[in-house]
Amino acid sequence: MRADLVRRRAALLAAVAAGVLLILGLTSVPSVVAPAHAVEPGYARLTLTELTPSTVTSAGGDVVRVRGRVTNTFDRPISTLKVRLQLGSQVRTAVGLRTSLMAPSSAFPVLTPQRSVAETITPGQSAAFDVEVPISGSGGLQIEDTGVYPLLVSVTGVPESGxxxxxxxxxxxxxxxSLPASATRATGFVDPAYGAGDARLGRDGSVAPDTSAPAALTMIWPLAATPQLAPGVLGGETEPVRLISDRLAESLKPEGRLGAQLTALEKVAQPDGPDARLRDGLCVAVDPDLLVTVHGMTLGYVVSEDPSDPRSATVPGTGQADARAWIAQLRSIAEQLCVTALPFAQAGLDSLSTIGDEQLSTTAVTGAADIVDALLGIESARDVTIPAVGTLSNAGRDVLTSQGRTGAAIASSAVEPAATDALGRYRSGGVGLQTYDVPISAALGAAGTRPAVPSIMPSWQQPDLRGESPVSRRQSALAALAFPMLTVPDSDDARRGPVTGRSAFVMPPTYWSPTAEDSAALLGAADLLLASGTAREVPLRDVAxxxxxxxxxxxxxxxxxxxPLVAKGFPISSAQAGEVRSHVALTSQLKSSLVGSPDTVTTPQAYVAPLYEDALRGIATPETQTLNEARRLRTMRIEAVSSTLDHMRQAVSLLDPGGRYTLASERSPLLLIVRNDLALPIRVEMNIDAPEALNVGELGVQEIPPMGTRQIQIPTHASTSERATVNIAMVTSTGVPLSEPITLSIYSNAYGKVLFWITIIAGVLLVLLVARRLWHRFTGEPDPADEDRPEPDADEIRLASIPYQQRLDLTREDPGDLPPADRKDP
Incomplete structure (x- = not known):
């Protein structure tokens, strides 16, 4: 009970304080604007469903209409609900586009009469309201000039016991x-023929758009997604396309984040449509990694159950059809609209500088445009690099210079010019810089299904959007888009002007998520500003x-x-940069040893390309300001690539014959079998360490067929029959060690020098004995070796003269006719 009483007293005191502020209607604004909301948390939620006109014009009527719904989120009824509109002073700076939404109620001095919403709403119950107020004059918003104004929709009520x-x-x-006709303003009209007056004020009191200094409008429309391809998977269609999740499939649907954006862009891209000026000032910025991923999805793909393991179990993906439809739709749009390439996978330029690999930098910056052109069949706009984080360091600038890039688009808060340029264009070293306002980017990013906050947006400039409805966030985005065109900076002193000058280079966050309604509203507002003359289109190619x-x-x-770590795109550490460098070097060596031909399933370049790309995905700029997840993903990708490279080295192996090997002779070859489990042939060499007794011949480079084995004959010459221990290691033709070395114990049937001399002596003796017998035969002298042989008798002499067949017949008829030595028992 006591706690309940304390809570009630606190609520009563807050109500009294709020009432005093409402009565006083204070107009002063603190010098440092911080989040200060007068709303007591937990009482009700206000949702806007309509705000018309979204942009006030002279042709749009003289009232502003707001529709919405109030929902009781308190645990008790709320009674006497009333709604009113409040208007703040005109926004004069880009920062004010965000801070004005954080100001207290006292910063909204214009108060319209309250309108009743409901007598009472119970917990969970909602009540709708519909309010119309004049744009100008008493009882209305009292707007008398063009510009952007903060608008507060306020609901008061009496909670039970409060x-x-x-x-x-x-x-x-x-x-x-512009403003519609007004009798009050008409009294101030001065005919140009009789004196000088406001050139924009019409005879009927209408106010025309300010076209004295049209802003240069270049609108970038980013299409990007956080890297979704699983790391460590080889390419060339040798393995199934593997994703870390199926989030992208949902995004590519017509109602998804990326699908809805194409629906809006498709209407602008119609060649016979009325938006020719808008088409010229609009450029679609595409992340090449997104295109590579979607293209892979069109071929069929799987989703990994463990993204950190390149060989983990998978489940089938569900977005193949949507991927085909989305990329076909984008190709159609790209034929009509300007397209430029974002850095591959939003790779951080500072990370590229730390890694220091020229090939990797080329793929990320220059090669990005080549990928976009190849997959969309177009020629993209080049020479303006758009870093994802919106900043550029001296190290990042040097990366661009090394790639021959002469321009970049960065945030105005990332430069400190001595004097401002009329179009917000500056120079740093050899790179020209086009600046844009981050608060405008933040307002555009706040629209959609998932508000995106630029990582370089200071927290004191970022309002809490959790309670804001999609309509209110969309309305703020429209106003931010119009701000550069509706606010003419003070041109008396260039040093006091905004950094961006009269430039309206519009760059939303790369991972923004506008709905179809948001996209259509933004494009419609840009078209309206161009048609009114407050803006002029400037193609991105002209900017470049x-x-x-x-x-x-x-x-x-x-x-x-x-x-600073976030502002530089979360650069990679020196230790991890060393790992990436070694991975890139090893990948290049393996690629050079692989063999491609018209008969192979792919090319070496396509086979290992995903490993280069994984290095860039590992240094992608984080989607949010939270770095823990970015660290985890970076480590996962580096470890997965390391695992795949090790797997490739182990996939080419020597089959160990068992440790003991016997050569049939001293010159018999050593037979080995090499297995290659890679999808391409590979060139290898053998490093053989053998003792002097076993001379091993030069084998040279051998080509091992893919997914098979090959027997290799190594020429050998054994000079001894003793056991020889031989160590055999296999390397690629570029020197990369493959699999594990094997050790063999070699035995040979060779007997060495002793056997050689024995053979020579035996041969000499044989020749001497043959010569001796021949000598005795030719000279007719009896050979002493025949002296102990007995003389043949008459039967032996007779038998010797009988032919063999006749002698065989005699044996069969009467063995007794033969000498005893030739008889055989029947």
């Missing part, structure tokens, strides 16, 4: 392009062509109030 308080609110921005001409120098800096 007092009157603000129970819910919604904050948004209202862009005013003008950046080398930038003259104002601007030192590169780390944006203030941000984590």
């Amino acid at each position: 007092g009157l308080m603000q129970v819910a609110e919604s904050r948004s921005l209202l862009p005013v392009l 062509g003008s950046l080398p001409e930038a003259t104002e120098t601007a030192p590169l800096v780390t944006p203030g109030d941000t984590d």
Whole structure:
């Protein structure tokens, strides 16, 4: 009971304080704006369902209409619910686009009359409201000039056992392009023929758009996703395409994050449509890694149950059909709209500098455009690099210079020019810089299904969006897009002007998620601004062509109030950079030893390409400001690539014959069998360590067929029959060790020098004995060796003269006719 009483008293005090603020209507704004909401948490939730017009124009009527719904999230009824609109002062800076949404209620001095919503709503119950207020004049929003204004929708009520308080609110921005007719303003009209007046004020009191200094509009439309291909999988269609999850399949659906964006872009890309100027000022920025992944999905794919293990179990993917439809739709759009390439997998330039591998930098920067062109069948816009994090360090700039890139688009908070340029273009070293405002990027990223906050956005500039409805977030995005066109900077002193000048280079976060409604509204607003004359389209190719001409120098800096590690795109550590370098070097060596031909299933380049790409995916800029997950993914990819490279080395092996090997003769070859489990032939060499007694001949480079074995004959010459221990190691033709060495005990039937001399002596004796017998035969002298042989008798002499067949017949008829030595028992 006591705790309940304390809570009630606290609520009553808060209600009294809120009531006093509402009555006083304070107009002062603190010098440092911080999140300060007068809403008591847990009472109600306010959801906007409509705000029209989204951009105030002279042709859009003279009222603003807001529809919404109030839901009781308290555990007790809330009564006397009323709603009103409040308007703040015109936003003058890009930072104000975000901080104005964080200001207290006192920063919204214009108050419209309250309108009743409901007498009482019980817990969980909702009540709808519909409010219309005049744009100008008393009782309305009192807007008298063009620009962007913060708008607060406030709901007050009386919770049970409490007092009157603000129970819910919604904050948004209202862009005013022009104003409709007003009798009050008409009294101030001055005919140009009789004097000088406001050139934009019409006779009927309408206010025309300010077209005195049209902003240069270049709108980038990023299409990107966090890397989804599983690491350590070889390419060339030799293995199934493997993803770490099936999230991308949902995103590619027509109603998904990436599918909805193409639906909106497709309408703009119609060649016979009315949006020709918008098409010229719009450029689709595509992550090549996304295209590689989607292309792989079109071939059929699987999802890994353990992404850290390249050989883990998998389940079939579900998005093949959606992937085919999405990439076909993008190809159709790319034929009509400008397309440029983001760095591959959003690889951080600082990480590329730390790794220091030229081939990797080329793939990430220059090769990115080649991949986009090949997969979409177009010629993309080049020479303007768009780092994902929005900053550029001196090391990152040197990477661009080494790749011949002459331009980059970065945040205005990442430079400190001595004097501002009219179009926000500067020079740092040999790279021209096009700047853009991060608060505008943040407002665009806040729209959609999953708000995305740029990592270099200081927390004090980022409002809490958890309670804001999609309509209010979309409305703020529209106003932020219009802000550069509706706000003309002070041109009296260039040093005081904004860094971006009159440039409206619009760069949303690369991982943003606008819905189809968000995309259509943003593109429609851009088209309206171009048609009104407050903006002029500037194609990205024109921006690229003008950046080398930038003259104002601007030192590169780390944006203030941000984590330097985050501001540089979470660069890789020196230790992990060393691992990546060794992986890239080993991959290159293996690729050079592989053999490609028209008969092979793929090429060496395509076979190992995913391993190079995995190195870039490992240094991808994190999607959020949370680095723990980025660290985990980076480590996972590095370890998976290491595992695959080790598996490739073990896949080519010598089959051990068992340790003991006997040569049939002293010159018999040593027979070995080599197995190759890779999908391509590979060239290998043998490093043989043998004793002097076993001379091993030169074998040279051998080519081992894919997915099979080959018997290799190693020429040998044994000079002894003693056991010889031979160590055999196999390496690629580029010197990479393969599998494990084997050790053989070699035995030979050779007897060495003793056998040689015995053979020579025996041969000499045989020749002498033959010569002796021949000598005695030719001279007619009896051979002494025949002296002990008895003389033949008459029967033996007679038998010797009988032919063999006749003698055989005599044996059969009467063995007694034969001499005793030739008789055989029957």
